[in-house]
Amino acid sequence: xxxxxxxxxxxxxxxxxxxxxxxxxxxxxxxxxxxxxxxxxxxxxxxxxxxxxxxxxxxxxxxxxxxxxxxxxxxxxxxxxxxxxxxxxxxxxxxxxxxxxxxxxxxxxxxxxxxxxxxxxxxxxxxxxxxxxxxx
Amino acid sequence: xxxxxxxxxxxxxxxxxxxxxxxxxxxxxxxxxxxxxxxxxxxxxxxxxxxxxxxxxxxxxxxxxxxxxxxxxxxxxxxxxxxxxxxxxxxxxxxxxxxxxxxxxxxxxxxxxxxxxxxxxxxxxxxxxxxxxxxxxxxxxxxxxxxxxxxxxxxxxxxxxxxxxxxxxxxxxxxxxxxxxxxxxxxxxxxxxxxxxxxxxxxxxxxxxxxxxxxxxxxxxxxxxxxxxxxxxxxxxxxxxxxxxxxxxxxxxxxxxxxxxxxxxxxxxxxxxxxxxxxxxxxxxxxxxxxxxxxxxxxxxxxxxxxxxxxxxxxxxxxxxxxxxxxxxxxxxxxxxxxxxxxxxxxxxxxxxxxxxxxxxxxxxxxxxxxxxxxxxxxxxxxxxxxxxxxxxxxxxxxxxxxxxxxxxxxxxxxxxxxxxxxxxxxxxxxxxxxxxxxxxxxxxxxxxxxxxxxxxxxxxxxxxxxxxxxxxxxxxxxxxxxxxxxxxxxxxxxxxxxxxxxxxxxxxxxxxxxxxxxxxxxxxxxxxxxxxxxxxxxxxxxxxxxxxxxxxxxxxxxxxxxxxxxxxxxxxxxxxxxxxxxxxxxxxxxxxxxxxxxxxxxxxxxxxxxxxxxxxxxxxxxxxxxxxxxxxxxxxxxxxxxxxxxxxxxxxxxxxxxxxxxxxxxxxxxxxxxxxxxxxxxxxxxxxxxxxxxxxxxxxxxxxxxxxxxxxxxxxxxxxxxxxxxxxxxxxxxxxxxxxxxxxxxxxxxxxxxxxxxxxxxxxxxxx
Numbered sequence: 001x002x003x004x005x006x007x008x009x010x011x012x013x014x015x016x017x018x019x020x021x022x023x024x025x026x027x028x029x030x031x032x033x034x035x036x037x038x039x040x041x042x043x044x045x046x047x048x049x050x051x052x053x054x055x056x057x058x059x060x061x062x063x064x065x066x067x068x069x070x071x072x073x074x075x076x077x078x079x080x081x082x083x084x085x086x087x088x089x090x091x092x093x094x095x096x097x098x099x100x101x102x103x104x105x106x107x108x109x110x111x112x113x114x115x116x117x118x119x120x121x122x123x124x125x126x127x128x129x130x131x132x133x134x135x136x
Numbered sequence: 137x138x139x140x141x142x143x144x145x146x147x148x149x150x151x152x153x154x155x156x157x158x159x160x161x162x163x164x165x166x167x168x169x170x171x172x173x174x175x176x177x178x179x180x181x182x183x184x185x186x187x188x189x190x191x192x193x194x195x196x197x198x199x200x201x202x203x204x205x206x207x208x209x210x211x212x213x214x215x216x217x218x219x220x221x222x223x224x225x226x227x228x229x230x231x232x233x234x235x236x237x238x239x240x241x242x243x244x245x246x247x248x249x250x251x252x253x254x255x256x257x258x259x260x261x262x263x264x265x266x267x268x269x270x271x272x273x274x275x276x277x278x279x280x281x282x283x284x285x286x287x288x289x290x291x292x293x294x295x296x297x298x299x300x301x302x303x304x305x306x307x308x309x310x311x312x313x314x315x316x317x318x319x320x321x322x323x324x325x326x327x328x329x330x331x332x333x334x335x336x337x338x339x340x341x342x343x344x345x346x347x348x349x350x351x352x353x354x355x356x357x358x359x360x361x362x363x364x365x366x367x368x369x370x371x372x373x374x375x376x377x378x379x380x381x382x383x384x385x386x387x388x389x390x391x392x393x394x395x396x397x398x399x400x401x402x403x404x405x406x407x408x409x410x411x412x413x414x415x416x417x418x419x420x421x422x423x424x425x426x427x428x429x430x431x432x433x434x435x436x437x438x439x440x441x442x443x444x445x446x447x448x449x450x451x452x453x454x455x456x457x458x459x460x461x462x463x464x465x466x467x468x469x470x471x472x473x474x475x476x477x478x479x480x481x482x483x484x485x486x487x488x489x490x491x492x493x494x495x496x497x498x499x500x501x502x503x504x505x506x507x508x509x510x511x512x513x514x515x516x517x518x519x520x521x522x523x524x525x526x527x528x529x530x531x532x533x534x535x536x537x538x539x540x541x542x543x544x545x546x547x548x549x550x551x552x553x554x555x556x557x558x559x560x561x562x563x564x565x566x567x568x569x570x571x572x573x574x575x576x577x578x579x580x581x582x583x584x585x586x587x588x589x590x591x592x593x594x595x596x597x598x599x600x601x602x603x604x605x606x607x608x609x610x611x612x613x614x615x616x617x618x619x620x621x622x623x624x625x626x627x628x629x630x631x632x633x634x635x636x637x638x639x640x641x642x643x644x645x646x647x648x649x650x651x652x653x654x655x656x657x658x659x660x661x662x663x664x665x666x667x668x669x670x671x672x673x674x675x676x677x678x679x680x681x682x683x684x685x686x687x688x689x690x691x692x693x694x695x696x697x698x699x700x701x702x703x704x705x706x707x708x709x710x711x712x713x714x715x716x717x718x719x720x721x722x723x724x725x726x727x728x729x730x731x732x733x734x735x736x737x738x739x740x741x742x743x744x745x746x747x748x749x750x751x752x753x754x755x756x757x758x759x760x761x762x763x764x765x766x767x768x769x770x771x772x773x774x775x776x777x778x779x780x781x782x783x784x785x786x787x788x789x790x791x792x793x794x795x796x797x798x799x800x801x802x803x804x805x806x807x808x809x810x811x812x813x814x815x816x817x818x819x820x821x822x823x824x825x826x827x828x829x830x831x832x833x834x835x836x837x838x839x840x841x842x843x844x845x846x847x848x849x850x851x852x853x854x855x856x857x858x859x860x861x862x863x864x865x866x867x868x869x870x871x872x873x874x875x876x877x878x879x880x881x882x883x884x885x886x887x888x889x890x891x892x893x894x895x896x897x898x899x900x901x902x903x904x905x
Contacts, residue, residue: 108859
């Protein structure tokens with residue numbers, strides 16, 4: 001797409017949307033949001049960018065093949081789910097750190113789980129979108 | 137006991153990992169497995185006295201009553217000994233038979249897998265476990281039959297065998313499930329106590345019919361017998377092991393096993409006698425017309441299996457005793473004959489019985505083994521076959537009004553088997569050695585020792601039946617009949633009708649052998665009737681089914697996405713309207729409906745306008761954007777009714793969908809109208825109907841009393857239990873975290889699927905260009 005406005009806007013939209021998606025991801029436990037929506041938003045951010053600048057440019061920005069995000073995310077999510085098992089608790093039991101973290105609040109296994117979901121969603125969506133864009 | 141059963145699986149599993157390092161050693165390592173198992177089972181010989189059995193239980197899936205329990209009694213011990221004993225010989229034999237074969241390691245892997253499954257079948261007390269092992273024998277035999285996987289004929293036979301036995305296995309599974317629901321247990325030992333209940337229940341007919349299908353397919357009974365001759369494409373050790381000594385007897389085992397539980401009723405006995413009689417006579421006649429050694433043996437094996445079914449069907453004590461002895465006698469002589477055929481094939485490259493002759497000049501030990509086996513199959517005195525035949529004749533002669541016809545059928549079968557046995561065991565060795573086989577020589581002892589040993593056993597048991605009477609045959613008889621009659625086997629019964637029949641069999645068979653010279657021409661004549669053979673009929677049926685499936689698929693899945701949508705919608709509409717036909721119960725309480733606000737009206741109007749746009753426009757882009765508007769308007773409703781999480785997700789999904797459509801549509805050629813007026817009307821009607829139905833369904837949902845307990849529990853405990861205030865997210869990551877985890881996996885699978893569809897060019901027609 002060769003619209004100057006769109007191009008200029010998307011340069012700024014990308015970082016903003018990505019930040020927003022992380023914000024959505026982190027607030028999920030208390031307010032509307034979460035890993036799934038966050039992941040979708042991040043993918044939209046990249047997709048808009050690829051609309052404006054072309055697939056090559058966006059892939060250059062991401063650097064790694066987005067497909068790799070899927071296994072990383074899966075390992076995180078499964079890890080968070082299985083972790084309680086090793087301290088003798090049932091699988092998927094929520095574990096929490098004692099102290100609060102600055103900005104984020106209390107951190108527990110649920111957050112890692114959500115981050116895993118976030119990464120899987122980005123990886124899967126971008127893989128689907130990019131392979132379709134690339135082929136047609 | 138558990139280890140004894142699964143050891144074969146362990147060996148088979150290790151093959152792919154270690155064969156690279158021990159390739160040379162494999163023929164030496166593997167025979168140790170059946171030999172040691174054989175010794176292990178021989179140790180039980182003294183312990184299993186009449187009617188006693190030993191149970192070994194290991195818990196597996198207690199929640200549905202499936203456990204790994206093993207029952208060792210006379211019957212299972214006999215089979216276990218045959219499986220491991222003949223297994224040991226076959227393992228040794230293979231070492232030389234397939235020497236230097238590229239995939240020898242694989243072959244041993246399949247063989248030990250098969251042996252373990254077979255042991256599982258005969259030792260399992262739990263019927264569900266038995267079924268699993270039963271299927272495993274089918275699967276491992278599929279690999280073994282198709283071992284020469286470069287040969288299309290061999291692959292086809294493997295598939296035929298698998299489909300026939302697999303079909304029977306399914307029937308058997310249903311039978312077992314019904315049996316469990318009637319008898320209340322999967323355990324055979326426990327079921328034995330409720331034998332009368334089962335026999336008098338209304339499902340009895342179904343149970344035996346389904347179990348019969350399982351047993352008949354596995355044991356190659358008419359009309360399912362044809363997979364067995366086909367399976368002879370397998371290397372000879374496989375034919376020996378699976379298709380004469382063990383696997384095909386699994387069906388016999390099943391029938392013998394269930395005799396005390398289900399037997400002794402009109403339908404049980406009648407069906408078995410009929411099917412057994414047809415099979416044994418049909419196959420005996422067939423075997424006389426063949427010229428390929430393996431074919432002859434295959435048909436004579438089917439005939440022998442027919443005899444066994446027939447005897448179990450007669451069901452008297454004598455008949456069951458006869459069956460018990462014949463299982464052993466047949467395994468000993470038929471395995472020997474197969475092994476000998478393998479040697480002949482190996483050394484001369486021919487299995488044509490009309491050409492083979494005079495081989496005793498070059499391979500004396502093989503010839504001796506062949507003679508013994510042939511004589512035992514004929515039932516000549518001083519061989520085990522004689523004893524079994526005497527008992528059989530006694531059994532049929534005792535039957536009163538049916539005695540004459542059944543005895544005649546049995547004698548006829550025995551004559552056929554005799555001729556087949558002589559052709560396989562005697563004919564190739566006597567006479568003058570044709571010049572074309574001059575190069576044949578005595579093979580390694582690894583090849584000729586196993587059949588010779590089997591022959592010696594036939595001879596030993598035949599001369600001294602007391603060797604096996606008390607230790608083996610008595611327990612076998614007791615577990616088959618449930619009676620505790622003390623049996624006695626004698627060589628000499630005096631001059632009576634039975635002896636006369638034996639002599640008659642020998643003389644007729646001998647004469648037939650003398651005058652009937654096997655020839656290719658006569659075999660060709662039988663091919664005329666091929667079109668009415670069961671094999672052709674069943675194959676034709678399956679072809680017809682395949683044809684039907686192709687038409688069906690072509691109609692419903694023709695590759696046009698729009699037709700898929702129509703099919704799905706039409707089907708759902710039909711389904712739902714059928715459901716609504718029974719009456720709709722909608723009761724709208726206008727007072728309960730929340731007040732309609734002005735912005736809701738605006739959004740609805742917006743939606744309607746965009747829908748109109750979407751269906752009337754000529755531009756794809758406009759249509760997509762209009763649909764996007766509908767989606768966003770939908771999201772607004774989620775916002776109005778306080779479901780922000782849902783709205784957010786829906787917003788993102790809608791955005792993504794529109795973007796995706798744009799990506800693809802931009803590349804497509806300009807839109808043209810593909811649909812005729814009729815198609816448009818059809819689509820309109822369908823979508824209207826679907827919409828109306830969904831609306832009715834939604835309204836109906838309101839009629840269902842909804843319980844707020846669950847949502848209240850979630851809301852109340854979200855912070856206490858999961859330290860989160862957003863209930864939706866807590867449900868996703870905590871309460872139902874497992875769902876989410878699996879869904880992420882699904883997402884990954886979908887992504888990989890799309891990627892491979894798009895990127896991997898799997899279409900062979902495009903590959904060339």
